[in-house]
Amino acid sequence: MxxxxxxxxxxxxxxxxxxxxxxxxxxxxxGCVHGLVGANGAGKTxxxxxxxxxxxxxxxxxxxxxxxxxxxxxxxxxxxxxLSEERDLPDWMRIHELARYTQAYHPKWDNSYSDELIQTxxxxxxxxxxxxxxxxxxxxxxxxxxxxxPDLLLLDEPSSGLxxxxxxxxxxxxxxxxxxxxxxxxxxxxxxxxxxxxxxxVTMIHKGKVVLHGSLDDIRDGHQHLTLRFPEEQTxxxxxxxxxxxxxxxxxxxxxxxxxxxxxxxxxQALGAxxxxxxxxxxxxxxxxxxxxxxxxxxxx
Amino acid sequence: xxxxxxxxxxxPIYRQIVNQVKYMVASGQLTAGMEVPPIRVLAxxxxxxxxxxxxxxxxxETEGVxxxxxxxxTFISENGSPLKAAEQKRILTERAxxxxxxxxxxxxxxxxxxxxxxxxxxxxxxxxxxxxxxxx
Numbered sequence: 001m002x003x004x005x006x007x008x009x010x011x012x013x014x015x016x017x018x019x020x021x022x023x024x025x026x027x028x029x030x031g032c033v034h035g036l037v038g039a040n041g042a043g044k045t046x047x048x049x050x051x052x053x054x055x056x057x058x059x060x061x062x063x064x065x066x067x068x069x070x071x072x073x074x075x076x077x078x079x080x081x082x083l084s085e086e087r088d089l090p091d092w093m094r095i096h097e098l099a100r101y102t103q104a105y106h107p108k109w110d111n112s113y114s115d116e117l118i119q120t121x122x123x124x125x126x127x128x129x130x131x132x133x134x135x136x137x138x139x140x141x142x143x144x145x146x147x148x149x150p151d152l153l154l155l156d157e158p159s160s161g162l163x164x165x166x167x168x169x170x171x172x173x174x175x176x177x178x179x180x181x182x183x184x185x186x187x188x189x190x191x192x193x194x195x196x197x198x199x200x201x202v203t204m205i206h207k208g209k210v211v212l213h214g215s216l217d218d219i220r221d222g223h224q225h226l227t228l229r230f231p232e233e234q235t236x237x238x239x240x241x242x243x244x245x246x247x248x249x250x251x252x253x254x255x256x257x258x259x260x261x262x263x264x265x266x267x268x269q270a271l272g273a274x275x276x277x278x279x280x281x282x283x284x285x286x287x288x289x290x291x292x293x294x295x296x297x298x299x300x301x
Numbered sequence: 302x303x304x305x306x307x308x309x310x311x312x313p314i315y316r317q318i319v320n321q322v323k324y325m326v327a328s329g330q331l332t333a334g335m336e337v338p339p340i341r342v343l344a345x346x347x348x349x350x351x352x353x354x355x356x357x358x359x360x361x362e363t364e365g366v367x368x369x370x371x372x373x374x375t376f377i378s379e380n381g382s383p384l385k386a387a388e389q390k391r392i393l394t395e396r397a398x399x400x401x402x403x404x405x406x407x408x409x410x411x412x413x414x415x416x417x418x419x420x421x422x423x424x425x426x427x428x429x430x431x432x433x434x435x436x437x
Contacts, residue, residue: 168348171348179341197349198348284379
């Protein structure tokens with residue numbers, strides 16, 4: 001248990017009639033970048049709130065560094081650097097005051113690191129937080145999250161609503177945390193290109209359940225993207241057993257399969273279609289095939 | 302080191318790094334003894350997880366393209382290894398395959414392609430002679 005940074009076992013969370021987390025089991029290994037993906041409302045933020053101990057698990061267990069974050073907030077939160085999507089910072093403080101304030105409850109706070117980042121990001125330490133631009137606000141939140149060199153860097157939709165420059169600044173700090181000291185990062189994002197580049201391990205959640213979990217290489221190797229050519233135009237979507245999704249028009253269709261390539265190939269042959277290309281899909285294609293509206297012919301694999 | 306990552310063709314990122322470093326060695330852009338960027342530097346430049354660069358460098362080391370010097374960094378191995386010749390052949394084979402596939406789709410025969418290659422070689426040869434004269 002202790003070797004996992006985060007271990008969540010069988011957690012269910014209901015808000016009214018909505019099951020935000022549905023018997024969810026999930027873990028984060030040390031020393032890697034872990035990407036958390038899912039559509040809006042899939043349960044990503046609820047999951048993160050459980051890791052932070054902001055929500056208490058009603059069923060199941062949550063362990064962070066082997067501890068229950070609700071019972072041991074000081075020990076757990078002291079080792080986490082957290083950047084929320086809302087970047088909720090005290091508006092009335094100035095940047096240097098926020099740095100001093102955050103330092104007070106993080107003994108490992110590194111002043112030279114925070115000064116370096118303030119300079120790199122071209123922030124004015126005398127600026128009041130309420131006067132900052134959206135990007136400056138995110139970067140200020142980032143400094144507060146990373147300058148105490150946390151064992152777990154936890155970012156909830158860090159790129160949301162930000163320009164490419166600020167997004168790069170944030171991702172660069174994730175690289176730095178993991179590359180220099182083998183620390184761990186967990187970030188949620190709906191930008192799948194970013195997740196595909198940045199993650200060692202990916203967890204995809206949908207309607208409160210884990211639909212896919214594993215190393216990015218294994219996930220991609222386990223899926224195939226097929227381009228099909230039918231002898232005639234198809235006016236309705238053909239059904240192919242073993243395919244997760246099928247999209248297309250006329251006589252050109254694209255299927256995404258997971259591992260059941262032989263079954264899909266047989267079904268495609270039976271329909272008289274020809275496979276013109278087989279390759280590994282991108283994370284984006286896998287995501288759409290798994291949780292998109294493309295009438296999946298199969299729900300779980 | 303100018304490496305371009307593409308997420309469109311389904312090739313794993315570490316493999317793209319391996320292939321591009323090999324390409325740069327084969328084409329002479331990287332030569333023996335040159336240092337490749339440290340893991341963090343390349344990961345920050347490409348915005349990829351550092352473990353992907355670790356994996357790419359490990360594979361390049363296994364294949365003898367680079368070597369690690371303890372505490373100093375990672376360097377391109379001595380030239381003239383059989384790898385360089387093999388890699389040059391691999392790159393040209395790939396190009397040839399693309400040419401043949403496209404030509405076949407356009408209805409060119411192998412003889413047509415050979416004729417075209419000879420014509421182009423003559424044109425490029427002439428251009429080279431000309432520029433040599435101008436500079437000479």
